Amino acid sequence: MITSRTRYKTNLFERKSNKIYLTPAGEKVYNAFKVIAQLYRNLDFEIGQMHDSISGEFKIGASSTISQYVIPKVIASFHKRYPKIRIYLMNGNSFEMEKLLLNNQIDMALVENYSSQSGIRYKDFLDDELVVVTGKDSVYAKRENITRDDLVKIPIVLREQGSGTLEVIKQALSQQNIGFENLNTFIHLGSTESIKNFLQDFDGLAIVSEKAVQNELYLKTLVKLKVTGFTISRKFRIACKQGHKSQQVELFENFLSGYNI
Numbered sequence: 728m729i730t731s732r733t734r735y736k737t738n739l740f741e742r743k744s745n746k747i748y749l750t751p752a753g754e755k756v757y758n759a760f761k762v763i764a765q766l767y768r769n770l771d772f773e774i775g776q777m778h779d780s781i782s783g784e785f786k787i788g789a790s791s792t793i794s795q796y797v798i799p800k801v802i803a804s805f806h807k808r809y810p811k812i813r814i815y816l817m818n819g820n821s822f823e824m825e826k827l828l829l830n831n832q833i834d835m836a837l838v839e840n841y842s843s844q845s846g847i848r849y850k851d852f853l854d855d856e857l858v859v860v861t862g863k864d865s866v867y868a869k870r871e872n873i874t875r876d877d878l879v880k881i882p883i884v885l886r887e888q889g890s891g892t893l894e895v896i897k898q899a900l901s902q903q904n905i906g907f908e909n910l911n912t913f914i915h916l917g918s919t920e921s922i923k924n925f926l927q928d929f930d931g932l933a934i935v936s937e938k939a940v941q942n943e944l945y946l947k948t949l950v951k952l953k954v955t956g957f958t959i960s961r962k963f964r965i966a967c968k969q970g971h972k973s974q975q976v977e978l979f980e981n982f983l984s985g986y987n988i
Contacts, residue, residue: 782811783975788833790840790891791918792936793963794818797853798837801986805979812975821891828968834976836966839936840891841898850965852984857895857959858937860949862926868950878954879905882913882931884922892919896934899959923949934959 739753749757789798794816802814817827821838828836829846836847843849859878861867867881886893893915897907913931916922919939926933926949943949965980 781809781975781978783973784813784815785834785973785975785979786815786817786832787835787837787979788817788819788824788827789837790821790824791818792839792855792892792939793837795919796936796938797963797988801983801988804986805982808982809978812978814979820887820889821894822889825966828966831968834967834973835980838891838964838966839961840894841961842894846969847966848969850967850980850984851962852965853963853988855961855963856937857892857899857934857961858940859932859934859952859954860926860940860944861932861952862929863948863950864928865926865950866930867932867952870952872953872955874955875903875905875957878932878957879909880911882911882929884914884916884925884929884931884933885910885912886919886922887915887917892934892936895959895961899957903957 737752738750739756740747741750742748787798787802795818798816802816805812805814817824817833819827821836821840824833824836824838825844825847827833829844837852838849839855859873867873873881885896900907900910913929914925916925919935922933922935923940923943932952937951940949940951944951965983967976967980
């Protein structure tokens with residue numbers, strides 16, 4: 728960037744207080760550099776294809792449920808097929824991952840929410856179901872079914888604001904004419920793992936991805952409860968910023984879409 732400032736004879740940075748920002752000219756130069764860097768990555772990819780040795784790197788941001796319970800085995804399988812492509816995985820809630828994507832801090836986001844952000848293209852890649860569970864020692868563990876009234880009255884632990892799971896729950900309750908504010912919410916926790924641990928000594932419920940509790944249901948440390956006349960299904964989605972994407976990212980997207988999870 729310093730060389731570019733000399734070349735174009737204009738300031739690319741400006742200082743405000745104790746921070747440094749790009750000037751409009753600096754923004755143009757920075758965006759041009761990103762395009763050039765992408766062209767080099769694509770060239771590396773195409774040369775690699777010619778020699779059956781595809782290489783490169785990209786960053787994925789995945790929501791908590793996907794990053795912990797879905798995507799690791801896909802990345803492992805992709806690495807076996809393309810060992811010279813490096814993948815960096817970040818995780819957080821769906822809103823945080825979409826923000827990173829829009830800020831060009833990751834190349835692809837894998838999210839579990841309903842809503843869509845402008846400037847992002849979404850593609851479904853996996854069906855999921857949210858289920859009601861309770862701990863094996865809970866007073867509700869011996870009940871196979873509960874009513875919708877029970878769902879509202881019994882204490883419940885949920886994910887934090889910004890979580891895709893929480894957004895889906897709110898949407899599903901709204902469709903069933905159940906006010907989210909009417910739930911007997913005991914606490915919000917920042918991950919499904921913390922919710923599962925919390926349930927071990929909690930007389931109450933949680934609503935989580937069925938994919939996140941498969942082991943616990945098998946080991947019977949958690950118990951699944953059916954809610955009469957109420958189910959919550961959703962889609963896990965691939966999110967990419969609209970416009971150009973690298974060939975490595977496109978390769979992974981196609982691999983993920985065809986993977987039998």
